[in-house]
Amino acid sequence: MAENNDYRTVIREDEDGTRHIALVRRDPETEQLTDDQIITHLQEWRAKREQPDRERWPIPEPFGDWLKATKPGPIEPCPHCGSWSLRLAPVPDAPGEARVVCTMSECQASPFYRD
Numbered sequence: 001m002a003e004n005n006d007y008r009t010v011i012r013e014d015e016d017g018t019r020h021i022a023l024v025r026r027d028p029e030t031e032q033l034t035d036d037q038i039i040t041h042l043q044e045w046r047a048k049r050e051q052p053d054r055e056r057w058p059i060p061e062p063f064g065d066w067l068k069a070t071k072p073g074p075i076e077p078c079p080h081c082g083s084w085s086l087r088l089a090p091v092p093d094a095p096g097e098a099r100v101v102c103t104m105s106e107c108q109a110s111p112f113y114r115d
């Protein structure tokens, strides 16, 4: 298994049981990093990839009833997908708070988009 020597596996388990596994190619630069630094780098990289303005909401069941309970949004198409699907919807886990969201699950700007 000579190829395993090319990579260094770093495993760290958080107190809450979350496991972080990083596989890094061995080179002079990564050899200088501690396990903790490698995990931190990985988390920074993941955080950068996640779009903070694209939150995901659980899909209400049944969706049709939930949709009827929302209020009309602005009279304009969604700036992202162009469909007339903007609704003023209650924010999950934030009682009393409502936000204009696109309700098309195919729209990447929608909190119901699944990729």
Ligand SMILES: [Zn+2]
Pocket (backbone or CB within 6 Å): 078, 079, 080, 081, 082, 083, 085, 102, 103, 104, 107, 108, 109, 110
């Ligand atoms: Zn949209």
